[in-house]
Structure formats: structure tokens, C-alpha cells
Amino acid sequence: MAGKNEINGVPLLGSIEFEGSIYYLDIEENIYLYDKENFKLILIKDEGLINTILDMLEAKPLDIV
């Protein structure tokens, strides 16, 4: 991810590796998978996967409970 601020013109927040794949997030928190063969981002629509990844990105407050 380092150095990649956008792919195909989509401004990205960042990326995270999960179960062997790298997922990208844009500013709107849409989640994409990068299709290396076709050089394009694929928008993820699976709600379960979206929630799993968003869960991974959320800092859990420990001392504000």
C-alpha cells in the first residue's frame, strides 16, 4: 500500500491484508479488491465481508468504556 494514494483515479484511504487478499478503502469507506490481472478495483458488495473488514479497522476504545 505504501505510496499508493489512488488506483484508477479512486482516492484511497489505505489498505489491509485479510486472508491472503489486500483490500482497499476509499474515503467513503467503500471496500475494493484489486484485480491484478485486469488492473482494476472491484467494489465489494458482500455485507458480511464489508463488516468484517470494517471491524478490523475500528479502534476499540479501552479506557473510554
Next chain:
Amino acid sequence: MAGRKYKKYNFNSDFEAHGYPESSWPLLNEYLSRSAAEFGLSDKEVRAKLDTMLQNLDTIEIDDRPDSSLNATYNPAEKKITLNYAGMSARNESYVAHLCAMFHELGHVGEDLLAEDPNSFIKVGKNGRLKGVSFNEILTEMKAARLTMNMRLSADMGPGSDPKCMMRHVGYNDLIFAGTMVHTALGVSEKEFLSAAEKGPEHFREVMSKKFSDPKAFDTFMARVTFITDTMHSIKYNPNRKGQLTQTDYRNITNLTASLYHECLTAMDARMATEVQQGVDPKTFSEKSRYEMERLAANYEHGLRTNTPYTIDQLNDVPALAPTQEKLAALEVATSMRKKLGKKTFEQLVAELNLEDVNCEEVLSKYGLTLPSIADAPSVDTSEYKKEFLEEDYGTEYWDNKDPIGSIKEMETDDRISHVGTKEIPFSPRVNATMDKLNEVNTLDEVASYDSGMAAQGEVEVEVKVKSDDKEI
């Protein structure tokens, strides 16, 4: 050495009227007094901070569990701070750490409305998820450390032994480096950075966004920074984790840290361009910039060493320093060649270099120059600047924590302070699970286990510096 001189506020009558136990008054007064001195708050701003405290803090409680890894908590729903004197004592935490824990939680008092402020970097994301929580923790801890640490001592020990690196912190010691990198990228001292944050989201955004010609650049920078710190926080303090950190976790942490470095370099680049456009003194600019780059790199490396078992040399995908350093090298060459070039002023040269989007090599080639490697770039002696920085940012004075300013121990003996004793603290199951897991994460055993596994695969050499405590306060 004498302690620091600062205006002492006394709000005992307010505390009494609100029913705060008398043993807590000295610490509460001290917190407000030090905040005013350190962050430059006016009397009116201190009064507003006091009012927030009175509105959002009803109870102070002592947790008597020596085996708890929590130092302290703040519960906004119950308006309650819980301090674990027994736990901190069992871990031989210093008196300064006790103060820091208390001041950290006081920093959280009244923050629950941050997400509703449109200027705040804490935002509500999809499905009600909060974004920016981790960076807020970082700021809160940095502020608490500034209000409690002996600055000079802090600079001589632990992570702060190198003045380019962060000073010592009690909590979130594995994430604080991000705060240092961000204020370095923004070109402000830690003190300026935290002072702006202390005065609220609107003030913070107003001051920091002026660092860029396009204010939206600051918002984008903060969105990416909070994404990175939230994600690192989530990996390292994951209540659902089963077992130790995995190789994927370490790869993610490494990539996130590298991304933070890249974002900071990009922001630094844009900020420097703005400064140059606004007019700068070439010598000061050059020295300050080089020092800031050193500081950024030092804290980046510190973050990697703290959070991953890799050595810096093993990180092949560490982003190159090139963009900013090349520009600075070009600037330095251009400056040093000014006489040779003739009549152009430094500003004209900078304008010609077009820092917004420059191919330095191309520009310099117009003058018959070649871009030097960083090693060949004219060296700048920053030792004087570093000395000035230390005195200005960390201060030659320090808090005299031996003053009778109260303590958690004193509060513990106050009958009016309630004790949770051995009864279960009503944390949510999620938080309790986190507490259980915190003892398992990042222990030396875990890292040794991870390293032996990696070494067996011949993937990494082992150089480990990982702390086993300092999880949170």
C-alpha cells in the same frame, strides 16, 4: 533544579459544591493549572475546561485489583473515572505514572461529544463505527505526558533518549510515534500541536489546515492518518484476537507504518511548498527542513522497531525518501549555486523549481546541474537547531512532581472515594475480553515464538525490541 513556575488555580469551592472528595482537589487543581501553563489557556478557557469537568465527571473511584492491567478508565455514561492504584503499584509504576494516568483520564472527560463536531477528526463512519479514536488516544496521552513528565529526564531515557524521537509515555507507548510523526510533518513543535488540540477541534483544524495552500489537504491527511492509527490500534488491541499476532498482522503493521511515513512525507512536501510560497529564510528553512526529515525518519524507524520484529534493513518495501529529500537537495544546490546563477532571488529560484509538482532533475538540468544523491547533498549542521529545539519544545524547566500536589494513594485513603474492591467492574464483555487478551499480546514469549517460527522458515533474522507492558492507561 527548581520546579516550573506557573499560575496556580484554586477551584476548591467549585469542587466542594459539586461534591468531589477533598483528597481529589489538589490533583484536579494541578491538572487545570498545568494545562493552562503548558497549552497557553486563558483564564476563560480554563474556566470552560473546569465547567466541562463539572458537567462530565461525577465520581472518582479506586479499583483495588492488583492483577488488573488497567491503570485507569473514564466512563462517559456514568461520568466516572476509575483509578487502579493497586494495579499500578503492583507493576511498580512511578508516582509520575500515577499522575499521568489520572491526567490522561481527565483529558477524556467531556470528549464524548467530539464525534458531533464537524471539525473533529473523530467521525462516525459506516454503521455507526467511530473513526479517529486511536489518534485521539495518542493526543490524550501526549498531553498527559507533557503535563507530568520531567522533560529533561524524559529526553534522557527510553524512547525519548534521542531528542528527535518521542518522549517517554506511560500509555499506548507503541502508537505514540505516530503523533510525533504527524506534528513533524505539519512543521510544528509538539507543544504547538498539543496546544492547538487542547483548544478544541475547530481551533485545531483552523491552525493546522493553514499549513497547506489547500485546506482540504489537511483533512485528507488526517483522514489517512486516523485510518492508519485506528487500524494499527485494532490489530494490537483486538478484543477478538485468538492467540498471538500473526505474520499477516505484522505485515499489516509494517505496511501501515510505511504508509504513515509516506503520508507524512507527502504532507510535509505540500506544507514546505506552502511555506516557500509564503516566503522563507533560506538558511532557517533548510536547517529546519532537514531536521524535520531526520525526526520523521527516526520516529518512523522507532515505530517499526517497537511494533514489528523486523530490522529496518529487512523492510524492502519501505518507501523511498526521494520525493521530499530530492527537492530539498535541489533547493540546497540551487541556493548554493545562487551566485553562479546570477540575479535570481531564492524565491524566484523556488518559483522556478515549482515545488508543487517538480521534476528536480529536469529543472536543474536547465542550469547544467545534476541532482546529487542525498549522500552528496551539501550537509547542513543542525546541531544548533537541535539545541534550540530541545530548549523550546521540551523546555529547560520541568514539573517538580515532588511538590505536594496530591496523589492517587492519598485519594485511596479518603473515605469519600468509593472502592470497587473485588467486585466486578461493570465493563462490557468486549472490554473484559480485551483485558484478558492484553496480557497475551506482545509478550516476549510470544515474539520469541513468532521469531523462532520465522527463523525456521528462513524469512527473517531476529532482532526484537518489544515491550511487555504499557498497554494502556
